[in-house]
Each structure stands twice: as structure tokens, then as C-alpha cells.
Amino acid sequence: MVESGERPWLEQLNPEQREAATHAGGPLLILAGAGTGKTTTLCARVAHLVSEGVPSERILLVTFTRRAAREMLQRSRAHVPASARVLGGTFHSVAHRLVRRHAAALGLPGGFGVLDAGDAADVLDLLREEAGHAKSRTRFPKKGTLLDIYSRTVNAQQPLSGVIAEHFPWCEDHRDPISALFKAYTARKRELGVLDLDDLLLFWRALARDDVIGPRMASAFDHVLVDEYQDVNGLQVDLVRGLAAYGPEITAVGDDFQAIYGFRSASATHILDFPEHFPGTRVVTLERNYRSTQPVLDAANVLAAQAVRAFPKRLAAQREGGARPGVVFVRDEGAQAEEVCNRVLEAREQGMDLRAQAVLMRTSHDSDLLELELTRRRVPFVKYGGLRYLEAAHVKDFIALLRLADNGADAIAWFRVLQLVEGVGPVSARRAIAAMTGDVDAEAAAPDRLAAWPVARESLPANAREAADALINALIAARAERRPGPRAEGLRDALAPLVKLRYPDGAIRLMDLDQLVAAAHQARDARHFVAELVLDPPSSSADLAQPPHLDEDYLTLSTIHSAKGLEWDSVHVLAVYDGNFPACMAAGTSESIEEERRLLYVGMTRARRALTLYVPVRYFHRPRGNDDAHGYGKPSRFLTDEVLATCAVTRMPDDPLSPYGGPISGRKIDVSPDSLFD
DNA sequence: ATACGACGGTTTTTT
DNA sequence: ACCGTCGTAT
Secondary structure (H helix, E strand, O other): OOOHHHOHHHHOOOHHHHHHHHOOOOOEEEEEOOOOOHHHHHHHHHHHHHHOOOOHHHEEEEEOOHHHHHHHHHHHHHHOHHHHHOEEEEHHHHHHHHHHHOOOOOOOOOOOEEEOHHHHHHHHHHHHHHOOOOOOOOOOOOHHHHHHHHHHHHHHOOOHHHHHHHHOHHHHHHHHHHHHHHHHHHHHHHHHOEEEHHHHHHHHHHHHHOOOHHHHHHOOOOEEEEOOHHHOEHHHHHHHHHHHOOOOEEEEEEOHHHOOOHHHOEOOHHHHHHHHHOOOOEEEEEOEEOOOOHHHHHHHHHHHHOOOOOOOOOOEEOOOOOOOOEEEEEOOHHHHHHHHHHHHHHHHHOOOOHHHEEEEEOOHHHHHHHHHHHHHOOOOEEEEOOOOHHHOHHHHHHHHHHHHHHOOOOHHHHHHHHOOOOOOOHHHHHHHHHHHHOOOOOOOOOOOHHHHHHHHHHHOOHHHHHHHHHHHHHHHHHHHOOOHHHHHHHHHHHHHHHHHHHOOOHHHHHHHHHHHHHHHHHOOOHHHHHHHHHHOOOOOHHHHOOOHHHHOOOEEEEEOHHHOOOOEEEEEEOOOEOEEOOEHHHHOOHHHHHHHHHHHHHHHOOEEEEEEEEEEOEEEOOOOOOOOOEEEOOEOOOOOHHHHOOOEEEEOOOOOOHHHOOOOOOOOOOOOOHHHHO
């Protein structure tokens, strides 16, 4: 036991936080508003538990991202070095660890692969084509939609018909074929020896339900702490309850007003139901905000008050002073880019590092023009969210090769890799794969598909065979090499000429591969390297780049989803117009509108001192098109008069509406050509 | 028969 | 960046 005087991590806490950190006996729910020291409290709780004698390896900390896990474990360790062995990660990474350990019981090969969303969609696409849906005249849902439907069904644990009726009504006609397709999908993954991200959770739950493995798995822990509980889905709740059934005490932390992952089947109802699911729950509410100044919170509180249903909560600032948030009307997205740039640079002149500033947006392409402008003015920036590394074609090519080195049965990877060779398209690739997987008779006994290559290569056009052989030889060499670094290096070298040939900017793309090779050198186990990459994807190009970047000053650009849990001195939110906030895609149900409001709230509450919202008045219908089709947008419906009253509103001189002296209230003018249409 | 480049229309958010 | 389609080259 440590004397209280030696526990600075507890003394920094306010009474509510301390109560949460030191709570003992029974489930605990911490309702923590934005900026109320949620992470501090959770880290203090971990430190407290360890200092009370709980062995650190018997504590499981489930977070929303791996980055959050790393950060928290680091902080806990700084308080109490004995926290070093706390097990931390996302639901998916914990699942991967558990499923790996019990792979045999689950009937999985030891080196089972993990499909990322792109790979999973490719498998579905293949089945879609095999079933003849690609050629049929009625439009069948595309792979991305299929994956969305599938994922929602699994994660919400809701029957397919209900999911389609509720969220994908336009697919109603195809319900039965979709159902058949999903069954084929399950079977195909088995054949390929792979799991998708949803499977990881399903397999974890299957383990939890086993009479022998379930209790043993749960009893490995004394405490399970779950962060961001407002964003868990039904399946994840099952997992937590499955653990709780056999002993560990559960702590959940979250804020129902920051629930922004409904599209992933998360629902804030779970955090509200927590006391029911875990009888005897102690609820602690944190409302003292240490992040933002009061004017920022005033605007956020007024926005939050619009919510139809929410836990009443009012954040109170502990910081002094501060300026009202700005709402800036600009002409269009071009003017917005210029204005943001100006303001960011001006702030830097005043002594605010770029690193203390961030630009946040609804969708990742909202920053397209800004990125051009920043590049033009040589302002360094790093972007989070949106298109990620693993989604770039050449990176996928490389990953497919790495997968094949682990698992020759992965036909999806074969399909991709073979088509890299010039002269090989979908048809001959498929033929070669069929030859390798052998129609049960010839090659069924051969566990290594590479053995069938001499036959398979005959299915390729003669002039492509030599280049394909080179790839195969690289794969054979890679298999003999167990160290992940050299293995990746060999495959990179084999891929390099093909990448250079295929992409005009091949040289740049090769640098991306070099970063992956560097990451592979750090990896412990070649077989898990790809799976871990999928579970902890580098979220920006900077993530893989090595330290030199860290010394530099750079601006952060991020989707609001990716900015969750983070904070900056100054925050700019782009494109706060109706159609974007809320997104027009979300206009369907009132709950999705509510979620959009919460999204704006999350964006606004990232700001410590300065917050600026931008409303482009004119926007282009086709941002990528070169025509000039545009419309005049309305400001976001969330920017009500009440919200605007808490802000300082600016109209830029070139705002087309401003020469008329700004809006005049009290007038109602109808403009309608409708009589022409009678 | 197959591969591949060109073109026009679309693209939310992510473990 | 992706998808589907179409025309041309092998």
C-alpha cells in the first residue's frame, strides 16, 4: 500500500473524478462530458487499482482505437510503473489475441488471415459475380453496400430482413439473393482460411459462450475497463456481459452526447441501459470541463440543448476568459480555404504553433481545396481519416503478396496478385487459381498451392508466364524467410518493377512500400504482421513515417470521427452548411439527424480557446467536375438563432449576400416558379 | 476471347 | 478514387 501523499495522480482529481477512480465493489459507469478529464480519471483508476495490489496483467482496458490504448497505458505507467502489463487494445485487437490463442478449438488454421473492409468487399464482389448478379439487368447492390448490410446485420444482431427494411429499403427486391450471398460469404471465408473484422467479434463471443473456455477466459481478469461506451454495438455489449458473468468488475466510461458511430450499429442506448445490464451499478457524472473556455461551451451547450432525447448535462468551464466562437460566412469553398489558411498563419504569427491548431470536417474531401492551398503556401500538414494507406492500390498489392506468403489458400490475394502481371486479366487469373486450388481430384492433398504452379502457369498467356514466375519465386523465397523484415523486403523487390510499370507515379508509391518494409522490420512475427496492420491501420501517411516528422510543426486536418478524444487550442470546422451538417445522406431518419448534431458537437468541443465555424454560401454540385454547376446553400440547421447568439458572426466582403448589407430580419419573400408547371 | 485504356457519373463517417 | 461500359488491340 502506498501512502496517500505519494499518490499525486489522485490528488490532481476533483471529488467526482476521485470517487470514480477509487470506486470499489460492483460495476461503475462514468458519464463524462467532453473535456471533463475522462482519460485522466481512467488512467488514475488503473494506477489506483494497481497500487491497491491488483496484478496489472489482470486488468483489461478496451479502447476505441489502438492509439488511445497506447496513450492511456503510457500515462498509467507514468503514475505507477507496475501498470506495465495492463492488457490494452480495441475490441478487435483483443478478439484477435483470444481467437489466435484458441484457433484450434474454433477450427481455424494457425496462420488465419484477417480481412480489412476492402478485402471483405472484394470477396463479396467475387461471389456477387459468380452468382451472376453483375450481369443481371436489375441493379444489384454493389460490394460496398453489401458489406454495409452484412456488417450491420452482424453487429446489431438483428435479422437481415429487418436491417434491409430499416436501413436499405431500396434493396428490398433482392432480399433473398442477398441472404444466399451472405451464407456463401461465410462458407467462402472458411475455405480461404480468413476472418473479417466482424468475425473476430463473433468468434470471441463463441468462445465466451463455451462452457469451459468462456469461464476460463473471463477469470483471467479482475477488472475490465471500457472506454467510449456510447459507441459500442450490441455484439460488443454481449462480449462485456460475457466477461462480467464470470467475475471481473466492469467499468464503463462514455458520454451519450458524443455517440457518433450509429452507422456501425453502435447505439447510445447501451450506455443508458448499462445500469440494467449490470445490477448494482454506481453512476458518477463528470461535468466540470477543463478543456474549453466558457464561450466555447456556451455555444456547445446551446447546440446540445436542441437534442430531442439526451441526458441533461451542462458543461461548466474551469478555465477563465475566452472569446466567442466565430461563425464565418464565405463565398464558396475556395474562399473558405483561403480564409482558413489566412487565419491559421495569422495565429502562428501571434505565437500559436501549427500543432496547437486543427481543421476538422464532416467528410474527408471537405478539405480538398484547403489541402491544395496549404501545399501552395507551403504550410506543413498531416491529414487523418479519409483514404488511408491500406486502401491505396499499390499498398493493397503489397499486402496481398504478404498474405500469400502466409496463406496460399487466399484466393482473393491470388486474384489480385496475378493481375499485376501484364497480359493477365480476370479471366486467366481465375483459370490459374482454379488450377492451383485444384478441383478436389488432382491437388486436394497438396497443402501448398505453390506446388501446383507449373500446371497453373499454363493458363496464363504465354508472354506473361515469365513475369509471373518471378513473383512465384519471390513468394517461395519469402516462405523460407521467417523474419518479417527481410521477408517483406524480398517481396517488395519483386513487386517494384510491376509498380513502376503500372503507375505513372511509381517512384512515389515505392516509397510507401518502403515505409511498410520498415514497419515489418519492427514486427515480431511475420504471420501476425499483416493482421496487426489491418487491426491498427496507420491512420495517416505520417503514422508510418519515422520520427523526423515529430520535431516539425504541422497543422492537423482530420475528419471529426478521427478527431474523437483529441483537443487543440484553436479549431476550425469546415463546411457547416445543410447537406453536410447534417449530411444529405443522413436526412432519412430523425435519429441520424440527431447523430449529425452530435457530430458537430464533438467537433466544437475539441477546441480549447478558439473555435471558428465556416459556412460557404455557394457550393458546387460536382466538386470534381470542371463545370460550374452550383447552388446557394443554407447554413446548417443546427446553427439556430440561439446558437448564433452565442457566436461572433462575420460575413466576408466577397460573400455574394453581403453587399446588400447582410440579412434583414422580419421579411418573408416568396419566390416560386411553380405556377409555370401547372 | 481476352485485356486494357478511355470516359462519364458517383463517393459519409471507420474498427 | 471507383464502377460500369464501350471501343480497339492482341
